[in-house]
Amino acid sequence: MKPLRATFAVVAVLFLVVLAVSPLKDYLREWKKYQNGYNSLVAGLPQRVKPVDIGIRQVWVQKLDRVDRCVTCHLGVKEPALRAAPEPFRTHPRIYHDVDDLGCTFCHEGQGAATEYRESIGNVKYWDRPILPRAYLEASCAKCHRENDVHGAPVLNLGRKLIRELNCAGCHRLEGYQKQWVPALDGIGEKVNRTWLVAWLKHPKAYAPSTKMPDFLLSDEEAGTLADFLLSFRSFPRDAVLEPLPAALTSGGDAQKAKLVELGATKFREARCISCHPINGKGGYVAPELGKIASKVGVQWLYNYVKQPKRLQPGVVMPRYRFSQEELAGVVAYMESEFIDYDMEKPAPHTPDPGFYEKGRALFKKYSCGGCHELPGMTRAEETGPDLSTIGAKKLYEIDFGRSGIEQTLPSYLKTKLLTPHAFGESMKMPQFGFREEEAEAIAVALLGNTGEGIPPDLVVPASPQSTFAPQGEFGKLVDDLACLGCHVMNGRGRLVATDLSLEGSQARRPWIEGYFRVPYSLRPVLTERMPNLFLSDAEIRTLVDYMESSFIADTLEHAVPSDPTAAAIGRGLYYERYGCQSCHQIGAKGGYVGPPLDKLAARLTPGWIFHWLKNPQGLKPGTIEPNNNLSDAEADALTSYLLSLK
Amino acid sequence: MARFRVIALLVPFLLAGCTAKRTPDSTAPADSARGGDSAVVVPQAAPAGRMLTYEERQGSVLYAKYCAVCHGKEGKGDGFNAFNLDPRPRDFSDSAYMAALSDDQILQTITGGGRSVNKSPLMPSYGWTIDRSQIQYVAAYVRTFVYGN
Numbered sequence: 001m002k003p004l005r006a007t008f009a010v011v012a013v014l015f016l017v018v019l020a021v022s023p024l025k026d027y028l029r030e031w032k033k034y035q036n037g038y039n040s041l042v043a044g045l046p047q048r049v050k051p052v053d054i055g056i057r058q059v060w061v062q063k064l065d066r067v068d069r070c071v072t073c074h075l076g077v078k079e080p081a082l083r084a085a086p087e088p089f090r091t092h093p094r095i096y097h098d099v100d101d102l103g104c105t106f107c108h109e110g111q112g113a114a115t116e117y118r119e120s121i122g123n124v125k126y127w128d129r130p131i132l133p134r135a136y137l138e139a140s141c142a143k144c145h146r147e148n149d150v151h152g153a154p155v156l157n158l159g160r161k162l163i164r165e166l167n168c169a170g171c172h173r174l175e176g177y178q179k180q181w182v183p184a185l186d187g188i189g190e191k192v193n194r195t196w197l198v199a200w201l202k203h204p205k206a207y208a209p210s211t212k213m214p215d216f217l218l219s220d221e222e223a224g225t226l227a228d229f230l231l232s233f234r235s236f237p238r239d240a241v242l243e244p245l246p247a248a249l250t251s252g253g254d255a256q257k258a259k260l261v262e263l264g265a266t267k268f269r270e271a272r273c274i275s276c277h278p279i280n281g282k283g284g285y286v287a288p289e290l291g292k293i294a295s296k297v298g299v300q301w302l303y304n305y306v307k308q309p310k311r312l313q314p315g316v317v318m319p320r321y322r323f324s325q326e327e328l329a330g331v332v333a334y335m336e337s338e339f340i341d342y343d344m345e346k347p348a349p350h351t352p353d354p355g356f357y358e359k360g361r362a363l364f365k366k367y368s369c370g371g372c373h374e375l376p377g378m379t380r381a382e383e384t385g386p387d388l389s390t391i392g393a394k395k396l397y398e399i400d401f402g403r404s405g406i407e408q409t410l411p412s413y414l415k416t417k418l419l420t421p422h423a424f425g426e427s428m429k430m431p432q433f434g435f436r437e438e439e440a441e442a443i444a445v446a447l448l449g450n451t452g453e454g455i456p457p458d459l460v461v462p463a464s465p466q467s468t469f470a471p472q473g474e475f476g477k478l479v480d481d482l483a484c485l486g487c488h489v490m491n492g493r494g495r496l497v498a499t500d501l502s503l504e505g506s507q508a509r510r511p512w513i514e515g516y517f518r519v520p521y522s523l524r525p526v527l528t529e530r531m532p533n534l535f536l537s538d539a540e541i542r543t544l545v546d547y548m549e550s551s552f553i554a555d556t557l558e559h560a561v562p563s564d565p566t567a568a569a570i571g572r573g574l575y576y577e578r579y580g581c582q583s584c585h586q587i588g589a590k591g592g593y594v595g596p597p598l599d600k601l602a603a604r605l606t607p608g609w610i611f612h613w614l615k616n617p618q619g620l621k622p623g624t625i626e627p628n629n630n631l632s633d634a635e636a637d638a639l640t641s642y643l644l645s646l647k
Numbered sequence: 648m649a650r651f652r653v654i655a656l657l658v659p660f661l662l663a664g665c666t667a668k669r670t671p672d673s674t675a676p677a678d679s680a681r682g683g684d685s686a687v688v689v690p691q692a693a694p695a696g697r698m699l700t701y702e703e704r705q706g707s708v709l710y711a712k713y714c715a716v717c718h719g720k721e722g723k724g725d726g727f728n729a730f731n732l733d734p735r736p737r738d739f740s741d742s743a744y745m746a747a748l749s750d751d752q753i754l755q756t757i758t759g760g761g762r763s764v765n766k767s768p769l770m771p772s773y774g775w776t777i778d779r780s781q782i783q784y785v786a787a788y789v790r791t792f793v794y795g796n
Contacts (some may be wrong), residue, residue, distance in 0.1 A: 093701040094780045134698070152781075154708045526727070540686070580761070580768035583732060592731040594716045618776065625713050628775040 001034040018454035030116050031056070034073040038089050056115060061103040063456045070120060093381040096152065107140040108132055128395050132448070135441055136411045139392065142449020146176055146463040155438075159446030162439060166212055170371030171385035175450070176463055184374040189234035190242060191301045191312075195347045197227040200296075205434055208289035209281055209297070211300035214431035216367050217422065228352035229360020233375060239326050240311050242304050248329040249303065249384030257333065260326075264334030267327045272532040273519075276486075279339070286497060287318065288488065292341035303332045310481070317486030317495075367429060385430065390452035399425060414444035475547035482534055490552070498531065500621065505553040507609045507620075510545055517541045523596040559608040561640050571642025579629050579639075587646060595626060602644040611640045699791065704787025709781055713773065714789075722792030734767050739792040746793075753786040 014358040020572070035054050041098075044051040076082035076089040077099055083091045092099060105112040110131035114120040124131035132139060138156040150156055163169070169177040181538075199206065201223040204213040218226065236242075248260060273290065274283035275302070280291035293302070304311070307328055309318040323331060361378075364370065368384040394494075399413055400422040406412050416423050418440040421430035433518070435443070469491035471479050479485060485494035488501045518532035518541070536544075561567075575581045584594035591597075601610070612619070614636045617626040699707065711720070717732060717781030719725040722739035729736050739745060756764050773782065 095701075095784060096780070134701075136703075152705055154705075578762065578768060580771060583769040583771065584728065592717075592728040594728050625716075627713075627771040627773050629772060630775040 031072045034088060035075065038075045041085060041089060042082075045081065049079055049081050049210035055524055059100060059103045061101070061106065063459075064103065064106055066105055066112055068101050069115055070104040070108075070110075070112065071099070072115060073117075074104075095225075105129075105382060106143075107137065109140070116410040128393075130409065133409075133411055133644055134328075136445050136448055139445045139448035142446060143451060143453065144455055144459045145461045147461050148464045155442045155445050156449070158439070159407070159442035159444070162435075162443050163446055166214075166433065167372050168388070168443075171368045172443045173387040175388050175389045178345040180372070183316060184237065185230060185233060186376055187234060187236040187240075187301075189231040190236070191297050192231075192298075193298070193347045194227055194231060195345055196296045197230065198223050199344070201226055203367065207292065208278075210278055210285055210289065214433045216431040218367075222363055225353070225359045226363045228350075228356040229364060230375075232352075232357060232360075234313050235376070237314055237376075241461055242300050243307070246325060246329050247305055248326065249299070249333060259334045260330045261337050262330075263327065264330030264332065265338075267323065267331050270533050271321055271323075271331075271535075272530050275530045275532055286495075290339055292344075294336045295339075295341035295344045299332065299336055302335065303328070306331060317483040317532055318486075319482040319486075319532065321532075322537065322540075367431070375609055388447055389450055392451035395454065411444055411448060414447055415440045418443055465492075469493040471547070472542045478540060478544060482536075501548070502552055503554055503557065503609075505551065506557040506606060507547040508604060509606060510549060512543050512604045513548065514541050517544070525593045556607045557606075557612050559611045561607045561611065561637055561644070562635075564641065567638045569642075571638035571640070571645075574635055574639050575642055584626075598643055599646055602647055607640055607644060610643055612635050614639055651748050694717065697776070702784050702787040702793055704788075705781070706786070709777065709785050713777070714785065721795075722789065732769050732771070736770075738794060739789050742793045750786060753789060755784060757782045757785055767780035 032054055035052055039051040042051055052075055056069060057072045057075075058067050059071055060067050071077055073088045074092075076085055079562045080091055083088055085091070105111065107130055109129045110122040111120050111124070111127050111129075114122075118124065119127075120131075135155075138150075138153040141150055141153045141156050142160075145153070145156075148157075148160070161602075163174065164177055167180050168174060169179045175348075179211070188197075196207075198220075200213075201216070201218055202220070203215055204211050205215060210425075248256075252260070276284040276287035277290045278284060278287075279289070281289075301312070305313070305318075306321070306323070307321055309316050311321070316565040364375070364378065369375075370378050371384065392410075394410055396408060396410065399408075401408055401413065404416060404423045406416050406423075415437075417430070418433070418435055419437070421432055422428050470476065471490065479490070484490070484501075487497040488494050488499060489496050490500075491502050508516075516531070517534070517536055520533055522530050582591035585595060586597040587599055605613075609620075613626075614629075614631055615633075616628055617624050619630060710718075714727045715726055717724075717726040717736040718739060719729065719736075724736040724738040726736065737744075752764060756766070756770065758772060758774035761770030762768040762769065763772065776787075
């Protein structure tokens with residue numbers, strides 16, 4: 001009997017202890033500590049902040065099917081008086097969303113239902129979506145925001161821009177990105193020499209630091225075989241053949257040559273080739289490096305290309321300059337004499353190994369060169385890299401971290417992969433892009449947003465619509481021939497390096513546009529890109545300006561400035577005394593040079609444009625830094641009158 | 648009964664052991680946040696080289712676009728256009744000047760321009776160009792130059 005009683009006594013005591021401890025345990029919850037801390041914090045504040053009732057708090061976001069209890073401890077999220085309070089009580093930074101609307105974990109990830117710190121940040125086994133590090137937070141914007149330029153998410157925008165420009169979609173499946181194929185490799189055997197090509201394939205950035213071509217870390221043998229394979233493609237598209245060099249380039253004495261080179265140097269500068277092409281790293285960034293071009297391409301190819309770029313490379317964004325025969329020969333002679341790589345080995349005779357074609361073809365496929373380059377006889381490469389359309393939802397156990405020794409999270413995996421693609425194993429095919437750290441982080445941000453989770457349609461901000469503007473007729477032919485859309489935007493199409501021309505007809509006066517084509521200059525002294533002189537004929541200029549005056553206009557921009565003799569004087573006062581326009585604009589060589597000088601403005605701009613620009617600059621050129629001064633119509637009229645009176 | 652007495656004696660100790668953990672440590676508000684009028688509204692001094700907050704980072708992008716031409720990348724009032732201006736743009740790394748400046752003054756200057764705070768009209772107004780939150784972001788970033796980031 002005795003052992004039974006003893007057992008009973010022990011069990012009873014244990015039961016009592018459990019009874020005593022369980023309310024205690026509940027009383028000692030981690031979050032209660034924070035809530036009491038919050039209440040004592042707000043009690044000591046000079047501002048009146050309501051203390052909270054002790055208890056679990058949560059945000060239930062029905063449309064996203066999420067319950068976030070983060071607000072149990074993050075009590076000051078919506079309390080503006082706690083902007084400088086210690087965490088976890090600090091006010092949430094101002095963003096464009098409301099916590100009640102989207103909750104917490106939709107953007108921050110982590111485990112919303114958890115009530116303990118360690119579990120809530122999701123740093124626990126079997127929770128695949130741990131909290132996003134701050135540097136990668138903009139990834140969540142990408143879940144809903146599919147538009148090109150997401151307001152307030154600069155890192156995401158940079159990442160998307162890099163993904164677009166570097167053509168990641170060439171090898172990876174990525175939603176919302178177009179594949180690009182440039183430049184085609186037709187006729188490359190007639191274009192470059194083998195020594196250059198082998199060196200290029202091995203380290204593209206050694207020749208052109210700004211190139212988009214990544215380093216595939218090829219061995220000497222691979223680079224040699226691939227070069228042999230590529231050099232066997234000698235025919236140009238549409239059966240184009242290289243024209244022979246003119247006599248001026250092939251014959252002639254030294255004195256004649258020197259004169260030709262001098263002419264070429266002048267034309268090279270006048271044509272402003274460096275607006276787009278870098279020379280030894282200095283100059284534009286939209287076109288290939290020219291610093292050592294004479295050691296890269298053959299002189300005959302160079303001559304033919306400058307003469308008619310699109311004949312050898314259809315679709316290339318290089319304008320056809322209207323050089324005369326002599327000028328053309330001069331430019332080529334100048335480039336041949338100036339842009340030489342003196343360190344390059346002399347091209348030696350080389351016979352390719354037997355079977356180089358098959359081996360080279362296999363390499364071309366293995367490294368997915370066809371993701372970016374078209375080659376006759378090769379089908380366009382399909383996605384050979386991993387599918388990245390849902391990479392943001394990748395589970396940690398699916399990732400092979402190898403011996404990299406990095407922090408085992410998805411963001412750090414992506415960043416490391418982008419910086420050193422071979423960190424997770426030598427057999428990886430992904431090339432080395434040579435990203436800077438912030439670029440790798442930005443791309444990782446853009447990729448992490450591809451979570452593939454179902455987003456309610458009313459939350460999605462759709463991708464910016466693609467313009468299908470294609471000018472026809474004579475104007476269309478000129479736009480294509482001069483590659484205008486390589487730098488200008490017309491009705492939503494083109495690349496915005498220079499100005500948007502969609503309203504040029506309403507903006508600028510005809511004589512000014514015509515004069516600008518003849519002698520282009522930089523409107524703003526601080527700009528780096530400059531409009532090249534294309535040496536257009538009068539008839540061509542007329543065609544271009546006629547089209548602009550009939551199509552690139554908006555009736556809403558018409559405005560008659562009332563002729564009030566005192567208006568110009570009032571405008572002058574507004575200009576100098578009230579709005580301080582001279583901070584950024586020059587008149588008579590006095591003032592700042594952020595914006596264009598305003599002398600002789602009446603000869604350049606129409607009164608309607610000036611008036612509407614002053615009223616709302618961002619309405620005409622989104623993103624311009626000219627501030628909107630909220631002018632009244634009378635003020636804008638006065639300022640316009642003043643500006644038009646400038647001689 | 649002796650055993651019960653032993654356990655009864657133990658229970659308070661157990662309780663004490665549990666409550667000892669309760670001392671708030673990290674959650675205790677810092678002294679500066681507890682008292683003083685300005686402690687809560689004015690951001691506390693942050694060590695140099697700290698990471699920017701969300702608002703400051705947003706502000707840094709806007710600052711680089713709209714302000715840096717005159718006020719300079721480092722906020723020293725030495726942007727490329729600064730040398731055309733008289734008076735020169737304000738040096739935001741001047742800690743004595745910045746400490747005396749209230750948040751409202753900074754916001755007002757950005758929103759309404761120099762003329763709205765009886766300063767030079769050469770500082771334009773941005774109240775109709777960028778929205779209220781963006782102005783607050785810029786104001787937050789402008790404060791960070793004192794630490795020399």
